Amino acid sequence: MHRYRWSESIEPRLQQATERMRRLRATRMPPAAVENLRRWFRIHHTYNSNAIEGNRLTLPETRAVVEDGITIAGKSLKDHFEAVNLAHALDLIEALAGKDSVLGERDVREMHGIVLRAIDPENAGAYRRINVRIGGTKYVPPQAVQVPEEMRTFGEWLAGAKTEHPVVVCAIAHTWFETIHPFVDGNGRTGRLLANLLLMREHYPAIVLLAEDRARYYLALDASHSGDITAMVELTLDRLDQSFEEYERASRELTEVREPAIDYLAEQLGKTRAATSSQFSRWYEAVRVLHGSLVDFAEQLMAKFPEGNRPRLQVSDLPALTEHEWASIQKAPYWLFGLVGDSHGAHVDLSFSAIPPGGGIGGWNKEGTGVRLTLPSTEAAPRDHRIEAVPTGHTFRVLSDGNSSQTESDVSVSKFATELWTAAIKHLLQTR
Incomplete structure (x- = not known):
């Protein structure tokens, strides 16, 4: 007792x-x-x-x-x-x-x-x-x-x-x-x-x-x-x-923000899936997973720094695409989202776009619709640099620097997202 x-x-x-x-x-x-x-x-x-x-x-x-x-x-x-x-x-x-x-x-x-x-x-x-x-x-x-x-x-x-x-x-x-x-x-x-x-x-x-x-x-x-x-x-x-x-x-954030958003997005995705072809669905799903992996990478990297001294790494929202936008993508590049970085006064705002079949560097992607990250020229790198890829199921076929000999097949989503952020951060450091 x-x-x-x-x-x-x-x-x-x-x-x-x-x-x-x-x-x-x-x-x-x-x-x-x-x-x-x-x-x-x-x-x-x-x-x-x-x-x-x-x-x-x-x-x-x-x-x-x-x-x-x-x-x-x-x-x-x-x-x-x-x-x-x-x-x-x-x-x-x-x-x-x-x-x-x-x-x-x-x-x-x-x-x-x-x-x-x-x-x-x-x-x-x-x-x-x-x-x-x-x-x-x-x-x-x-x-x-x-x-x-x-x-x-x-x-x-x-x-x-x-x-x-x-x-x-x-x-x-x-x-x-x-x-x-x-x-x-x-x-x-x-x-x-x-x-x-x-x-x-x-x-x-x-x-x-x-x-x-x-x-x-x-x-x-x-x-x-x-x-x-x-x-x-x-x-x-x-x-x-x-x-x-x-x-x-x-808990409030879950019930007042996340769950209504999930309900809304589920409804919108349901409409989108009903209106699009299976080819587009597979392509869009691969891009959506890549987008999520890019967001996750940025969050984990920023968490390595103490609060108040963190770089800002941000991935803008991926738009909800329908068959109408898919038809446009088959003809001309289409902006999907941006990668934004800020660190100690340096800033980059990079474009991540969809590219039509054959619209890649040297027409290398004739077999399918691709994606492209564009890195503008800097004093350290005086020409634009592009990283392009075509989803192939759950992986990507990647082309860098316009050299077909550098094409990589079966690159995982996680590895591709890591390569994209690595290139983006190197570009950010070169802009200082």
Whole structure:
């Protein structure tokens, strides 16, 4: 049994959290949206939880270290390890949240082992062998000799059945663990990991205690040492509200923007398919897939840069074509979409067009309707350069520089999109 108490005045908020959780679980979100929210939490929790403990990495720097493996000049190796370790520990609790296994003392030690990995190997996952004091509070944690027994009792409660609201359970575990303070270092980060694991196991979204919550957070922990966890429950509920808002915003975008757009486009594509030939349908589908691959490449490349210092790479929308436009394409080039790039003052706006059979360089594409990316001349490259291709089922036959010996057959959509963006970015760099 635990010894904690809390005010009945928070009961309405607990009921509200339960209802929001139920609504969230009833919402079907696409995997890409769920993954985006997961990445948001992973970076924001890593940054804020470490910042509470004094880590000097900024939020963009944390993202660069965790996602891109970049070393930040002027920041300590310990700062870097803390970011990477905590992100890996979050991967662990995500895995534990999806299992039916009983949680216990061993799981807590495993979390802590990851938190201090490569920072303090001797103490990673090992209970402290010295007595400690917590700065800024009169509270004195149990003596080192008492820690194993205290943690055994805590682990038994953690593994047992619970009747309290999941948010209250989260607050009990968080404060009880911090009261024991079982490790020499890393107790705060481990306690916040454990709190989130318990929420996630009950299908609640994970929370991010913010760096600016530090003073309020420490006051809540101080109050909990006397057994009153009301302040910790209230803080947890406030941050849970923030997490709910992130998920609900994504859900609104799905129901208010994406689903109506899908319905509309499905209707339009249905009309288009009914009005066009099978030859056009195959060609247009190949171009549509290529367009999507170009968009995806641009998004992934921009994500490699920290916010506020990203180049802008954009693919304009692909128009909905009908048999009427298809007839025009068979006679003359037809603009399809543009590739736009901006980086450090340099700008390019490249044209991607359809070309009629035989309308390519030297008439090389007599066998079918093609596509063309035009790269205007620059000082570094004094003549226009064109990359042309003809869809051949799920692949492309590609011609570059007007040399038929350079024709490549069976180039995948992904490879062709990569080649197009590579040429576009090289052109962008030459315009500086």
